[in-house]
Amino acid sequence: xxxxxxxxxxxxxxxxxxxxxxxxxxxxxxxxxxxxxxxxxxxxxxxxxxxxxxxxxxxxxxxxxxxxxxxxxxxxxxxxxxxxxxxxxxxxxxxxxxxxxxxxxxxxxxxxxxxxxxxxxxxxxxxxxxxxxxxxxxxxxxxx
Numbered sequence: 001x002x003x004x005x006x007x008x009x010x011x012x013x014x015x016x017x018x019x020x021x022x023x024x025x026x027x028x029x030x031x032x033x034x035x036x037x038x039x040x041x042x043x044x045x046x047x048x049x050x051x052x053x054x055x056x057x058x059x060x061x062x063x064x065x066x067x068x069x070x071x072x073x074x075x076x077x078x079x080x081x082x083x084x085x086x087x088x089x090x091x092x093x094x095x096x097x098x099x100x101x102x103x104x105x106x107x108x109x110x111x112x113x114x115x116x117x118x119x120x121x122x123x124x125x126x127x128x129x130x131x132x133x134x135x136x137x138x139x140x141x142x143x144x
Contacts (some may be wrong), residue, residue: 040077050077
Protein backbone atom coordinates (compact mmCIF):
# COMPACT_ATOMS: atom_id res chain seq x y z
CA UNK A 1 0.00 0.00 0.00
CA UNK A 2 1.55 3.28 -1.07
CA UNK A 3 0.65 6.16 1.22
CA UNK A 4 2.70 8.73 -0.68
CA UNK A 5 5.56 8.94 1.79
CA UNK A 6 8.97 7.30 1.91
CA UNK A 7 9.42 8.09 5.61
CA UNK A 8 7.70 5.82 8.11
CA UNK A 9 5.68 7.56 10.78
CA UNK A 10 5.42 10.78 8.80
CA UNK A 11 2.01 12.23 8.03
CA UNK A 12 1.21 12.62 4.37
CA UNK A 13 -0.31 15.86 3.09
CA UNK A 14 -3.38 15.38 0.93
CA UNK A 15 -4.07 17.36 -2.24
CA UNK A 16 -6.46 19.72 -0.41
CA UNK A 17 -3.79 20.66 2.15
CA UNK A 18 -5.15 18.61 5.06
CA UNK A 19 -3.10 15.92 6.74
CA UNK A 20 -4.11 12.34 6.16
CA UNK A 21 -3.25 9.31 8.22
CA UNK A 22 0.41 8.56 9.04
CA UNK A 23 2.30 6.04 6.94
CA UNK A 24 2.11 2.39 7.87
CA UNK A 25 5.08 0.61 9.38
CA UNK A 26 7.28 0.26 12.41
CA UNK A 27 7.66 3.20 14.78
CA UNK A 28 10.80 1.72 16.36
CA UNK A 29 13.86 3.99 16.63
CA UNK A 30 16.27 3.83 13.70
CA UNK A 31 19.11 2.23 15.67
CA UNK A 32 16.76 -0.65 16.54
CA UNK A 33 15.53 -1.06 12.97
CA UNK A 34 19.13 -1.13 11.71
CA UNK A 35 19.88 -4.39 13.56
CA UNK A 36 17.69 -7.33 12.58
CA UNK A 37 18.04 -9.28 15.84
CA UNK A 38 17.37 -6.19 17.94
CA UNK A 39 14.36 -5.28 15.81
CA UNK A 40 12.95 -8.79 16.14
CA UNK A 41 13.44 -8.64 19.92
CA UNK A 42 11.72 -5.24 19.94
CA UNK A 43 8.76 -6.66 18.01
CA UNK A 44 8.46 -9.64 20.36
CA UNK A 45 8.52 -7.28 23.35
CA UNK A 46 5.87 -5.00 21.84
CA UNK A 47 3.72 -8.04 21.02
CA UNK A 48 3.97 -9.43 24.56
CA UNK A 49 3.19 -6.08 26.21
CA UNK A 50 0.26 -5.48 23.81
CA UNK A 51 -1.02 -9.00 24.41
CA UNK A 52 -0.90 -8.52 28.19
CA UNK A 53 -2.89 -5.28 27.88
CA UNK A 54 -5.46 -6.86 25.53
CA UNK A 55 -5.87 -9.89 27.83
CA UNK A 56 -6.36 -7.54 30.80
CA UNK A 57 -9.04 -5.73 28.78
CA UNK A 58 -10.81 -8.98 27.92
CA UNK A 59 -10.76 -9.94 31.60
CA UNK A 60 -12.28 -6.53 32.43
CA UNK A 61 -15.22 -7.04 30.05
CA UNK A 62 -17.29 -9.10 32.53
CA UNK A 63 -15.59 -7.58 35.58
CA UNK A 64 -15.63 -3.94 36.68
CA UNK A 65 -13.25 -1.85 34.65
CA UNK A 66 -12.87 -0.11 31.30
CA UNK A 67 -12.55 -3.31 29.24
CA UNK A 68 -12.98 -1.92 25.72
CA UNK A 69 -10.77 1.07 26.46
CA UNK A 70 -7.97 -1.21 27.65
CA UNK A 71 -8.40 -3.51 24.62
CA UNK A 72 -8.05 -0.54 22.27
CA UNK A 73 -5.03 0.59 24.29
CA UNK A 74 -3.42 -2.79 23.67
CA UNK A 75 -4.23 -2.49 19.98
CA UNK A 76 -2.56 0.94 19.98
CA UNK A 77 0.54 -0.63 21.52
CA UNK A 78 0.55 -3.26 18.77
CA UNK A 79 0.01 -0.54 16.16
CA UNK A 80 3.35 1.03 17.05
CA UNK A 81 5.01 -1.96 15.42
CA UNK A 82 2.57 -4.02 13.32
CA UNK A 83 0.83 -2.90 10.13
CA UNK A 84 -2.18 -5.18 10.67
CA UNK A 85 -2.92 -3.45 13.99
CA UNK A 86 -2.56 -0.03 12.36
CA UNK A 87 -5.10 -1.05 9.71
CA UNK A 88 -7.51 -2.36 12.37
CA UNK A 89 -7.24 0.89 14.34
CA UNK A 90 -7.80 2.98 11.20
CA UNK A 91 -10.88 0.93 10.32
CA UNK A 92 -12.17 1.25 13.92
CA UNK A 93 -11.58 4.99 13.92
CA UNK A 94 -13.51 5.37 10.65
CA UNK A 95 -16.43 3.31 11.96
CA UNK A 96 -16.59 5.23 15.25
CA UNK A 97 -16.52 8.53 13.36
CA UNK A 98 -19.31 7.35 11.04
CA UNK A 99 -21.42 6.18 14.01
CA UNK A 100 -20.86 9.51 15.77
CA UNK A 101 -21.96 11.47 12.72
CA UNK A 102 -24.99 9.22 12.31
CA UNK A 103 -25.93 9.62 15.99
CA UNK A 104 -25.78 13.40 15.64
CA UNK A 105 -28.38 13.32 12.85
CA UNK A 106 -31.57 14.92 14.29
CA UNK A 107 -33.85 12.19 12.89
CA UNK A 108 -31.74 9.43 14.42
CA UNK A 109 -31.53 11.25 17.76
CA UNK A 110 -35.31 11.71 17.78
CA UNK A 111 -35.82 8.00 17.00
CA UNK A 112 -33.38 6.98 19.76
CA UNK A 113 -35.11 9.23 22.30
CA UNK A 114 -38.52 7.81 21.37
CA UNK A 115 -37.28 4.20 21.59
CA UNK A 116 -35.60 4.85 24.93
CA UNK A 117 -38.77 6.47 26.29
CA UNK A 118 -40.88 3.51 25.16
CA UNK A 119 -38.43 1.07 26.74
CA UNK A 120 -38.42 2.97 30.05
CA UNK A 121 -42.22 3.10 29.99
CA UNK A 122 -42.43 -0.68 29.49
CA UNK A 123 -39.98 -1.26 32.36
CA UNK A 124 -41.93 1.13 34.61
CA UNK A 125 -45.21 -0.69 33.83
CA UNK A 126 -43.63 -4.09 34.56
CA UNK A 127 -42.18 -2.85 37.86
CA UNK A 128 -45.58 -1.34 38.74
CA UNK A 129 -47.36 -4.63 38.04
CA UNK A 130 -44.82 -6.51 40.17
CA UNK A 131 -45.16 -4.09 43.09
CA UNK A 132 -48.99 -4.14 42.81
CA UNK A 133 -49.09 -7.94 42.84
CA UNK A 134 -46.30 -8.80 45.32
CA UNK A 135 -45.50 -5.58 47.16
CA UNK A 136 -41.89 -4.72 47.89
CA UNK A 137 -40.87 -8.34 48.57
CA UNK A 138 -37.89 -9.80 46.78
CA UNK A 139 -38.68 -12.73 44.43
CA UNK A 140 -36.88 -15.28 46.62
CA UNK A 141 -39.00 -14.30 49.67
CA UNK A 142 -42.43 -14.60 48.04
CA UNK A 143 -44.66 -17.19 49.79
CA UNK A 144 -47.36 -18.18 47.30
